[in-house]
Amino acid sequence: MRISRMIQAVEAHAEGEPGRVITGGMPHLRGNSVFAKMQDMARNHDDIRLQMLREPRGNPGLCCNAIVPPCHPEADMGFIIFEQTEYPPMSGSNTICVVTVLLETGVLPMIEPVTDLTLEAPAGLIKVRATCQDGKVTRVEFLNVPAFAVHLDAVVEVPGLGSVTVDVAWGGMFFVLTDADRIGVSLEANNGSEIVRISEAIRHAAAEQLPVRHPDNPDITGPTITNMYGAPVATGTHGRGAITISTGDFDPARPQEASGILDRSPCGTGTCAKMAVLHARGQLGVGQDYVNAGPLGTTFTGRIVETTNVGPYPAIVPTLSGQGWIHGTANWTLDPTDPFPHGYTVGDMW
Numbered sequence: 387m388r389i390s391r392m393i394q395a396v397e398a399h400a401e402g403e404p405g406r407v408i409t410g411g412m413p414h415l416r417g418n419s420v421f422a423k424m425q426d427m428a429r430n431h432d433d434i435r436l437q438m439l440r441e442p443r444g445n446p447g448l449c450c451n452a453i454v455p456p457c458h459p460e461a462d463m464g465f466i467i468f469e470q471t472e473y474p475p476m477s478g479s480n481t482i483c484v485v486t487v488l489l490e491t492g493v494l495p496m497i498e499p500v501t502d503l504t505l506e507a508p509a510g511l512i513k514v515r516a517t518c519q520d521g522k523v524t525r526v527e528f529l530n531v532p533a534f535a536v537h538l539d540a541v542v543e544v545p546g547l548g549s550v551t552v553d554v555a556w557g558g559m560f561f562v563l564t565d566a567d568r569i570g571v572s573l574e575a576n577n578g579s580e581i582v583r584i585s586e587a588i589r590h591a592a593a594e595q596l597p598v599r600h601p602d603n604p605d606i607t608g609p610t611i612t613n614m615y616g617a618p619v620a621t622g623t624h625g626r627g628a629i630t631i632s633t634g635d636f637d638p639a640r641p642q643e644a645s646g647i648l649d650r651s652p653c654g655t656g657t658c659a660k661m662a663v664l665h666a667r668g669q670l671g672v673g674q675d676y677v678n679a680g681p682l683g684t685t686f687t688g689r690i691v692e693t694t695n696v697g698p699y700p701a702i703v704p705t706l707s708g709q710g711w712i713h714g715t716a717n718w719t720l721d722p723t724d725p726f727p728h729g730y731t732v733g734d735m736w
């Protein structure tokens with residue numbers, strides 16, 4: 387065996403959404419914030435993201451995280467999130483996977499029954515409270531970055547669909563939100579390929595017609611991801627959503643070939659974006675729980691802790707909670723003669 391790179395990873399999922407966590411083998415990243423380190427990664431080490439997420443080491447449904455030294459003096463650890471087409475500034479399922487791995491593998495000390503820690507995500511500091519029992523993290527609750535709506539009931543023209551009413555909101559990523567009932571799409575998991583195809587067409591139209599930029603960080607633009615939501619179906623839940631994560635470029639000439647995949651979890655940042663929209667419409671108040679279900683029927687619970695402002699936008703400060711589970715460990719290697727150092731994608735599943 388010949389090895390030109392070896393990466394140690396712990397495989398985990400949060401309420402069904404896989405989030406590989408790299409615990410060793412990363413190069414030194416330059417920058418005086420985790421956001422700057424993420425930019426260094428994107429510019430100079432993107433081959434690692436591609437190796438981890440594409441075949442033969444990855445698959446379209448996979449997210450990945452790299453544990454990195456934090457820069458902020460209050461942070462216990464930093465992490466960079468990799469997804470198939472972007473480096474999200476923040477992610478709920480990935481935060482839960484990272485916390486579960488850090489505490490259950492002893493990278494950071496676990497204190498039972500409650501461990502408090504602070505992570506530095508690219509989007510900023512994230513305060514975390516993990517409930518722990520018998521060496522297991524049984525719940526991760528974190529205080530997300532402020533979430534806000536940028537557009538409410540905006541209309542975009544989508545080829546093949548016509549005029550579609552959408553909201554655009556930030557919950558740690560910039561989402562386009564659409565009401566599934568309003569456009570006649572079933573949110574059942576077995577309708578995933580239709581949800582993905584329509585969501586990608588809407589995302590592409592919104593990115594062109596409603597481009598957005600974060601007021602505090604002009605390098606964060608969007609929208610990059612979609613949240614098709616619907617009325618709750620399970621007792622004890624307040625809503626459900628199907629989040630489509632892009633897995634490739636969208637070609638408007640071939641919308642039927644749109645490639646994306648449903649978030650297997652209810653999506654933490656998507657839940658927070660939805661809560662910001664509900665709050666902006668006067669439909670969700672401070673202190674109220676919002677239990678959101680995903681395609682597997684698993685849930686994340688959000689709650690608005692307080693309100694604030696981000697640039698010109700009224701915003702909410704939400705908490706989000708859910709659980710993660712470790713399901714493997716791996717040493718991923720690269721042979722110097724491997725013809726696919728960036729992995730590969732094939733159109734049958736990408």
Ligand SMILES: O=C(O)[C@H]1NCC[C@@H]1O
Pocket residue numbers: 403449474476477478479480559631649651652653654655656
């Ligand atoms: O929970 C979340 O926020 C996310 N899950 C995968 C896509 C998003 O980053």
